[in-house]
Every structure is written in C-alpha cells, then in structure tokens.
Amino acid sequence: xxxxxxxxxxxxxxALIAAAATCTGAEDExxxxxxxxxxxxxxxxxxxxxxxxxxxxxxxxxxxPAQGADVLSSAVFLKGAPTPLVIRxxxxxGVPDARDNDPSTGGVRGMAIKFxxxxxxxxxxVCISANSFPVATGEDFLALLQAIGASGPDVPKPTPxxxxxxxxxxxxxxxxxxxxxxxxxxxxxxxxxNAFKFTNAQGTAKFGRYRIVPESGAAYVSDEEAAKRPxxxxxxxxxxxxxxxxxKFRLLVQVAAADDPTTDATKVWPDDxxxxxxxxxxxxxxxxxKKVENDLLFLPTNLAAGIEASDDPIINTRxxxxxxxxxxxxx
Ligand code: HEM
Numbered sequence: 001x002x003x004x005x006x007x008x009x010x011x012x013x014x015a016l017i018a019a020a021a022t023c024t025g026a027e028d029e030x031x032x033x034x035x036x037x038x039x040x041x042x043x044x045x046x047x048x049x050x051x052x053x054x055x056x057x058x059x060x061x062x063x064x065p066a067q068g069a070d071v072l073s074s075a076v077f078l079k080g081a082p083t084p085l086v087i088r089x090x091x092x093x094g095v096p097d098a099r100d101n102d103p104s105t106g107g108v109r110g111m112a113i114k115f116x117x118x119x120x121x122x123x124x125x126v127c128i129s130a131n132s133f134p135v136a137t138g139e140d141f142l143a144l145l146q147a148i149g150a151s152g153p154d155v156p157k158p159t160p161x162x163x164x165x166x167x168x169x170x171x172x173x174x175x176x177x178x179x180x181x182x183x184x185x186x187x188x189x190x191x192x193x194n195a196f197k198f199t200n201a202q203g204t205a206k207f208g209r210y211r212i213v214p215e216s217g218a219a220y221v222s223d224e225e226a227a228k229r230p231x232x233x234x235x236x237x238x239x240x241x242x243x244x245x246x247x248k249f250r251l252l253v254q255v256a257a258a259d260d261p262t263t264d265a266t267k268v269w270p271d272d273x274x275x276x277x278x279x280x281x282x283x284x285x286x287x288x289x290k291k292v293e294n295d296l297l298f299l300p301t302n303l304a305a306g307i308e309a310s311d312d313p314i315i316n317t318r319x320x321x322x323x324x325x326x327x328x329x330x331x
Pocket of ligand 1: 049053110137193194314322323325
C-alpha cells in the first residue's frame with residue numbers, strides 16, 4: 001500500500017501544477033477568509049462548489065436516541081421521539097469531480113449531519129474519517145496549506161512541506177497514516193475530532209468527542225480495487241444499500257478524563273476512555289444531491305442547548321471558513 005505521505009506529496013505536487021498562485025490573502029483578512037483563499041489557490045476555483053469537501057452525496061435519515069443518552073446532555077434530540085436528519089457524505093479536497101481514491105482528497109472523507117429540531121432550529125455535527133487533525137490551530141493549518149502550495153517538483157529539498165512536517169510531528173504522523181477507501185460511506189467510521197462540552201439537566205458538564213460507528217462494521221477495499229472501481233463508488237454503493245433498507249450507524253461520545261486535552265485536536269485520547277451511547281443514525285433515502293447540496297450549510301457551532309463548543313480554537317475558525325465558502329458558492 002502506498003504511504004499516505006507519498007500520496008500527500010503527490011497531491012501537493014499536482015495541486016501546485018494546477019494552481020500557480022500559492023500565496024494569497026492579505027495578512028489583515030480574517031483567518032477563515034485566508035484559509036478559503038488558500039484552498040481555492042490549491043484546488044482551483046470551481047463556481048458553486050465548496051472550497052473543501054467539494055464532492056458529496058446527500059441523504060435523508062433519522063436519529064433515534066438511546067435510553068439514558070440524556071445522562072450526558074439535556075439536548076432535545078437525546079430524549080423522546082426520533083429526529084429527522086439531512087446527511088452529506090463527502091471527500092476532502094476542493095476538486096468536485098475527483099475520484100474517490102484521488103490523492104487530492106488526502107484519503108479523508110466527511111460526514112456532516114443536520115438534526116432538524118422540533119422548534120425549527122438545527123444541531124449540526126461535522127465529522128471526518130480520521131480521529132485527529134494534523135494541526136492544532138487555524139494558523140498552522142494555513143501554514144500547512146501554504147507549504148503544500150510552495151512545494152512543487154522543481155523546488156529544492158528540503159521543500160517547505162518537508163520543513164513543515166519536520167517541525168510539526170502531529171502533521172507528519174497524520175500524513176504518514178495509511179487511509180484506505182471504504183466499501184461505501186456506510187462502512188466508514190467517522191470522528192468529531194474537536195471536543196464539545198455536554199451539560200445534562202442537573203448541570204453536570206463533561207467534555208467529549210463524537211464517534212460514528214457503522215453498524216455493519218468498518219470495511220475497506222484494497223488500493224488496487226479502489227483504483228479500478230467507478231469514481232463515485234463510495235456514494236453509489238451507499239445508494240444501492242439504502243434502496244434495500246436503512247443503513248445504520250451508532251452515535252457515541254468519547255468522554256474526556258480530567259487531564260485529557262480539549263483544545264488540541266492533534267491529541268487522540270486513550271481508547272480506554274468511556275463512551276456514552278447517544279443513539280442510532282439510520283440513513284434512509286438518497287436525495288438529489290445536485291439539487292439540494294448548495295443550500296446546505298453545516299456549521300460546527302450550530303448547536304442545541306445542552307451542547308457547547310469547547311475552547312478548541314479550530315472550531316470558531318472552521319465556522320468562519322465555512323461561512324466564507326458558503327457565501328462564495330452561493331453568489
Ligand atoms: C481550520 C481547520 C479547517 C478548515 C479551515 C476547514 C475548511 C472547510 C471548508 C472551507 C469547507 C467547505 C464549507 C462549505 O462550503 O460549506 C469545509 C467542509 C467540511 N469540513 Fe472542514 N475545515 C477544517 C477542519 C475540519 C475538521 C476538524 C473537520 C472534522 C472533524 C472538518 C470536516 C469537514 C466536513 C465534513 C466538511 C463538509 C461539510 C459539508 O458536507 O457541507 N473540517 N471545511
């Protein structure tokens with residue numbers, strides 16, 4: 001299997017060829033805007049398309065809370081009747097027609113969920129297939145994207161990307177992790193990565209991170225098979241499964257111990273931390289993605305009462321960047 005690092009380096013090179021511009025955005029622009037500028041420079045500008053996670057597939061679903069989920073949080077969807085969902089699965093990267101196994105995706109997939117709450121408000125969860133992030137801040141993410149953009153084939157070694165990775169061990173570990181392509185989006189586990197604060201009706205607060213586990217088990221294909229499959233097999237295979245019946249995931253929260261870092265998404269918490277079962281996500285119907293996806297905006301800060309953002313700085317930077325990308329793609 002090719003290492004993710006070599007895939008990431010190849011992605012960096014092809015991205016550079018695709019986009020001559022590497023240094024964009026004045027220093028005084030908000031960080032979220034500079035991040036979107038840099039994503040547009042790396043992947044090219046595609047009108048009406050997300051700056052990141054450009055390729056997606058939208059589904060309808062239902063969330064059914066588990067008994068006792070409200071022990072963690074008083075959020076309205078954790079008790080009582082099922083909640084309708086809109087779910088967008090995606091591949092990372094800003095190239096809308098990239099194959100599922102394209103290096104520009106970095107091997108990362110997304111699952112964004114919108115809970116339509118009874119009072120008309122919304123709760124969003126925006127998760128990826130990796131259980132950590134390569135960097136701890138938006139500033140470092142911008143530096144990483146700039147280093148990728150500046151590391152073309154003719155650039156002398158060590159390239160800016162190599163230099164960045166040598167001084168950022170978590171980023172080096174992230175790009176060195178093999179990330180096979182799943183059989184379908186329905187066989188891929190997803191992770192919230194950033195910590196959120198959950199408060200129950202008694203006022204007890206705990207920090208936790210989402211985990212979304214496919215009930216049929218995680219299942220992947222080999223690199224060889226991924227290269228031979230149709231370009232959108234992750235979505236095609238999920239649509240085919242959903243036609244036969246609901247495809248289900250368990251929604252869990254991994255609860256932090258007192259000294260686990262809640263403001264650094266590069267730090268994975270130990271696996272023995274307890275998890276609380278929030279309930280079951282059933283993916284029930286494929287929607288017409290092209291018709292609906294541009295009106296959808298998932299924000300990590302779109303939260304129900306009983307769930308708050310932690311002080312992880314990436315959360316607010318994400319919201320700033322997503323809003324900027326949304327305004328560009330809906331112009
Ligand atoms: C500073 C860090 C990050 C930046 C700048 C960033 C940027 C972006 C942007 C610009 C979009 C397109 C939004 C839109 O047009 O609606 C996006 C989408 C997305 N991001 Fe991030 N992101 C970051 C971190 C993360 C993290 C930590 C996760 C998950 C844990 C994540 C998961 C996703 C997903 C799943 C989507 C697709 C949402 C959809 O389907 O509409 N991102 N990101």
